[in-house]
Amino acid sequence: MPAAAAVAVGVMAMGALTPPPASAAAEPDTVRQGLKELVRSDGVPGALASVKDREGGTRTYTAGVGDVATGAKVPRDGQVRIGSNTKTFTAVAVLQLVGEGKVDLDEPIDTYLPGLVRGEGIDGHRIKVRHLLQHTSGLPNYVKYLADDVRYYDPRDLLDLALEHKAEFEPGEKWEYSNTNYVLAGLLVQKVTGRPLAEELDRRVIQRLGLRHTYFPAPGDATIRERHPKGYDRPSAGAPLVDVTEFDPSWGWAAGQMISTNSDLNRFFTALLDGGLLKPAQLDEMRTTVPAGAPFAPGARYGLGLVSTPLSCGGVYWGHGGSTTGYETRGGATDDGRAANVAITTQPADKTVMPRVEGVVDKALCR
Known part of the structure; x- marks a missing residue:
């Protein structure tokens, strides 16, 4: 597995340290x-x-x-x-924008990031914001293609790496985990707010x-x-x-x-x-x-x-x-x-x- 390995999981609780009953x-x-x-x-x-x-x-x-x-x-x-x-934090920011009327879950990502999502079997007009947050977009996972060198990656570098590969499936067809979805979600937050993620x-x-x-x-x-x-x-x-x-x-x-x-x-x-x-x-x-x-x-x-x-x-x-x-x-x-x-x-x-x-x-x- 490359040094920049798979992204995924959890952490814990808050409050005063108290003895058990x-x-x-x-x-x-x-x-x-x-x-x-x-x-x-x-x-x-x-x-x-x-x-x-x-x-x-x-x-x-x-x-x-x-x-x-x-x-x-x-x-x-x-x-x-x-x-x-981190994905949950990013999803919260997107959903807050939905609550503010600035983003629609059922709008294509191309509405907010026009022309950015294109590739073999990949069309940003058919991938909805909801698909990104739920991992049902069919976008290939860039993590699979990272090299062993650990260096700085611009978010667009990560997206470009994913878009060199064909779609895994049609948007909404099934569920498959892909970190690429959340790179796009982060770019969406930046575009709509005009501020860094x-x-x-x-x-x-x-x-x-x-x-x-x-x-x-x-x-x-x-x-x-x-x-x-x-x-x-x-x-x-x-x-x-x-x-x-x-x-x-x-x-x-x-x-x-x-x-x-x-x-x-x-x-x-x-x-x-x-x-x-x-x-x-x-x-x-x-x-x-x-x-x-x-x-x-x-x-x-x-x-x-x-x-x-x-x-x-x-x-x-x-x-x-x-x-x-x-x-x-x-x-x-x-x-x-x-x-x-x-x-x-x-x-x-x-x-x-x-x-x-x-x-x-x-x-x-x-x-």
Whole structure:
């Protein structure tokens, strides 16, 4: 897999750190056990989680090490690269513009970005804004064609890379995950507002919710600003871990560039479901789903930048999750106010590991 790997997944909760109730204290802490097992049995360098209950009480967890060279601890609720959770932020900005009457979900993208979306079997007159947000456009995924060199990519570079390849299917014909959809969604936000995407996400979402540890890295910023566990890659089975914490994340842009914490993500998804970011009509649109496949869990359904995942105890949680170089995140919130997010500090080659990460989220929300 190229260094600029697949974009995808989640992170966690917010509130004061409170001790568990006496009844809960007597029970095994399944979240703590789950994180330790990811480190012990699955070879994950570090893991961290934040869990919020219905009353707003929050517990944070860590396991493993935050730096394999020094053995330093994983910082509690440290910042991580959140990958495709960025898509939910981008979708919120688009849906806010819909609520303001500036964008129509059922208008072709060519209405807003005329002449930009063209290629073999690709016509911007036939791809609606809704298709982009729901991954039903048929646009090829540029991530498949990224080279191994990690460098700065302009959003138009990413789009051009995708448009060199033919359409995967007719718009609306089926669902297939493609980061190209969200590059176009980001360009749409910029065109309609006349402002950079990073500024719009900061103004419309981050500042509005007081997400103090969440940001969209500036061009050329390869660092993570605050306390964070290092992210790692393992080039091949049995090979030493390679520190990939610092890199230019522009290959993810509106689809996967952001940095946050588990607690900020929990606040974000909780506020979103509570109607704190969107009008009821647009939130309903966001939660109108179609069946989804990889990279999501079995039974997942995709709305407009928002994913529902079944819980073993009944019902679903709403989130997204994200995969990016050095980090994986999974989590979300329920309609009754529970929230949980889990992050690990590598992209595991073993395909059985991420279902176990998702299992920790399930245990956190079902406890």
